[in-house]
Amino acid sequence: MTADSIHTPAGSSSAGLGAGSPSDPATAPGTQKGPGRRRSRHHRGAGRWLVLAGALLVGLFMVSPFVLMLLNAFKSPADYSAGGPLSLPRGLYLDGLVAFWERVNFPIKLWNSIWTSSLVAVLAVLLSLLNAYALGVGRVKGRLWLVALFLMANMLPQEVLIYPLFDMARQVGLTDNPWSIVIIFTIVQSAFGTYLLSSVLGTFPPALLEAAQLDGATRWQILWRIVYPVVRPTMSVLMIFFFIWTWNEFFIPLVMLTSNDNQTIPIALSSLQGDRMLDVPTLNAGALLSLLPTFLFFLIFQRTLTRGVTAGAVK
Template sequence: MRRKDADMSATTASTRPGRPGRHRDRFHRGATRWLILAVVGLVAVVMVTPFALMVMNAFKSPSDYSSGSPLALPTEIYTDGLVYFWHRVDFPIKLWNSIWTSALVAVLGTFLSLFNAYAIGVGRVRGRAWIIAVFMIANMLPQEGLIYPLFMMARRVGLTDNPWSIVIIFTVIQSAFGTYLLSSVLGTFPRALLEAAELDGASRWQILWRVVYPVVRPTMSVLMIFFFIWTWNEFFIPLVMLTSGDTQTVPIALSSLQGDRMLDVPTLNAGALVSLIPTFLFFLVFQRTLTRGVTAGAVK
């Protein structure tokens, strides 16, 4: 009887329905993972290809580029295009103009968004929905429709060909989006927490910095990074507002390489490569801050 019971238990264990299904599920999950990984890898290759072509053509000579194709490898490493771009556009000045204007817009725009959202979301001002709608409409306005009145106002106050005009304009433009985002976050802020702070004798300024600011700080860090990148990449308004070489930014420096009848493609690629390095380093430095901010905002 013991032998029969042992044989029956061994047979039941070997033919247990869960085990083959479990191995089959593992196999299917593994195949799905490899398929997703292959698709992600293909998308990554497609996204990296333009940057690889830019780097490859940045180190080609004009004769090498004209005799071959843009997809051909350079026959020699040609660095005169980098040097020519650096000296022709006076790149250090353009780089400094882009850095300090973008950084200032990022800081001022983020805190202006916080003050506006604190008044709208926590202060519960009248017509809150209409005010948020106005900020949404402001985000949709094209820059081509704004450039003439902005230029005339800058001219009247003496800010033509002045980087501070760019700082003021983009601080207001970027804060429109930041106000819309932060006001939606602060609109769901716990009222009990605010009332408890008021009962403890905290003023509105203290409530803002000791209660509200620690909660929205991750979201503000994400906004600050976005505002910096968006302002760095702006082209049309700085092109109209800044006319002299000492006040222009990096995107305008790249556009100056294109003439009416001639285009030096290797030098243009070299300039794009040099201009890409600061933003790439900025993203590497603040990548962890961006990830933490997005994750904290999602959890809250």
């Protein structure tokens, strides 16, 4: 057979890949750009702009308190009295920051808040893991009632708990002791952590646990080598939330901690408000100083929070 004898019949595929062929990307049904398609894209684009404008308005509404705090933190009392909270400061006034730092002994309050919040976050997450492992994997009797009990514990207001908690702390000698705050919030925060982690571990594949038991793994080995790596992202999110929640607690620390050297930052802020007068610039300066540690904490662990929230969403 010679090269001249090889020819392509008319109407074959090689001859049909022309401008009007269905295989042509320019004329394929899914790639045609008609007036209807352009109108559809324009309509979707307008909807996106509306959603973006709404999100921008919500963002501005949420940021506005922080903007007011910044404006009034560096404003002198005279500027605040003359122009009000919405006026721009005439100069950089730093006496409010210095006054708050010295009046409440801010370094001690900062250390008290950091070590109590960090200790509560670590202990509460660890206790939540152990409780959830017993409820979600161990399948103890009445686990649904126990999970419901942990859920109800999160619904009780602090005003209901404060008297028995204070009386128990007095009986064991923990009156005006930061360890009382650590113990109380470790139990309170772990109730929510147990409810969340037990729901996650309740869907854990039983076949995987049975295979580990057949290989001779003990309960502790199953917990730390199989269960813990799976729930570690969720535990990281819980640790961040527990730290911030404990940092912002006010009512129970106000009742349990009476001496100045044991109090936390939210109590120090409340001491700036008197019965008949309020130094607004100093209060805003103190709020700014109190916000900076948690803001830096959030920036440092932002990726951890994002990974923990999205863990398991994409397989």
